[in-house]
Amino acid sequence: MQNRLTINDIARLSGVGKSTVSRVLNNEGNVSPQTRERVLQVIEQEHFSPSKSARAMRGFSDKIVAIIVSRLDSPSENQAVRAMLPLFYQQGYDPIVLESQFSAERVKEHLQVLKQRNIDGVVLFGFTGLSAQMLTPWKDKLVMLARDMPGLSSVCYDDAGAVQLLMQKLLAQNIRSIGFIGVSAHDTTTGQRRSEAYRAFCQEHHLTPHIALGELTYQSGFELIPQLLSRKIQAVICASDTIAIGAQKYLQQQQIRDVQVCGIGNNPLLHFLFPESLSVELGYGAGGEAAAKQLLAQLDGSATLQQLMIPGQLAV
Amino acid sequence: MQNRLTINDIARLSGVGKSTVSRVLNNEGNVSPQTRERVLQVIEQEHFSPSKSARAMRGFSDKIVAIIVSRLDSPSENQAVRAMLPLFYQQGYDPIVLESQFSAERVKEHLQVLKQRNIDGVVLFGFTGLSAQMLTPWKDKLVMLARDMPGLSSVCYDDAGAVQLLMQKLLAQNIRSIGFIGVSAHDTTTGQRRSEAYRAFCQEHHLTPHIALGELTYQSGFELIPQLLSRKIQAVICASDTIAIGAQKYLQQQQIRDVQVCGIGNNPLLHFLFPESLSVELGYGAGGEAAAKQLLAQLDGSATLQQLMIPGQLAV
């Protein structure tokens, strides 16, 4: 698969100078139709394609972006990544995918490598523990997803709004004893923001909060919901659909049918298994898309730093 | 994040020639310790790192590999990819991730782009419809996963073995009326091979086959299992855990407790939701790891083409 031929060979083969070939390659106007035709033909014939490295060296961009996910198997991140890919391909960018495993240290390493590569841009899935210091140098070519940081472009999900949406819906059904299963505040978005929104809503509407915190796993939902049941809740809001699945599993096993389970994420599996659940679509796909668009816009100079928030909506 | 400094600047700053800097950079021996020390210090101070493109142009490899998955959200592919990543990082390779969406055409496009990039190697997640013709040019730097093809390196999962493992286990429990929910033979591995293995096993052991074919979704499992129940099966083998989840859901809903459900893939969610299920771990992680290792070995010349098969095993 070596690309043995160079622009020189093509020039020779079609009897023109290499700059002419270059012009043809870059679709510049000032080439006579016949010459262009001839060159194109040779290029086609020889299956020639110009070396990216060489043009990269000429100051052209390498057309590579990086996507740093925390875990590739997180459904939300997965969905966001899949939404970005076509947008990048379409603009001729190839995405390098890197996993941070929620380690700031690893992000640092990755950025180090990316720097050598003269990468064009980065989409970083944010998580708690990332320092502004290591990111600001990248600000012009970086978009952070799922978290924001002063002086950085970002696309966030509306964590608080999602919780409110669910709470309102429950209130409207005249359900006032509502529990919450979340994750530790160590996690800013899924943890802190959603718990906080729950607390605030309870206070504002004079509801007694019932909170249980654990991990972002179905096991956690399964194990924590009994605590809440002992407080006679009529409904429970889970900080994620994964947790909700765990909670539902417990209720099903105990044959408890009068507790409304709510989740966040609109995971299709939750709906399939427990159609009676309520979930909020946070817009992971839309988030990925927005992040990619924002990055592309930043790269071609048509946009400056910007913090976006993707609205969520109740899933049907 | 522009890498403004060049090897020249470093040379100037440390009062040596650029070739010396180059030598230091490449850890060549013929540099006096003091000089080396001085240069390293400047490099460190200026946060200099050499441009990949430039060295790529000098014939050096760009240290980029591509991973062409069919769908990033397939749990099996996901798991395999995650297993590869660290291996590639460790060897200094950065992986570009591309989705084929099961379209041979798209694979072709991607390979086209990769060629321009002078990519080092490719891991391709195989699917039905790929033509040998478009892949053979890549044979030295390509490993196919989940499918094999003459003249190409590949890592396969033991589809037939997985089915046999399950069937044997059932037979040992004296269960002889066994159904099968699969997907159409259009899909070579999950479809054809697993169905075929089921059929063959039935024939060999004088069992009556009961087959229902649909798609690779939980809905499909849910919808198809009734057909099989009408044939009074005692157990059902599902071509994937996803299907198994659907089947279990139906059984649960109908309160049917005497049908043993088996799946393939060892999906943790299946075990969590329906611990009574039986599943075979096909070794997706091991497969990804094997594919990455094989590719790396091929690239550094320490291995030739090779077809591997990852053995499956019953999950506990």
Add this chain to the structure above:
DNA sequence: CTGTTAGCGCTTTCAA
């Protein structure tokens, strides 16, 4: 419209 020329940042002879 087209060819010539001079680099991009790096590695690699070849002399010193």
Add this chain to the structure above:
DNA sequence: TTGAAAGCGCTAACAG
């Protein structure tokens, strides 16, 4: 042990 010089494949002035 070092530096000077010659490219790698390409683009971008600058002349024709």
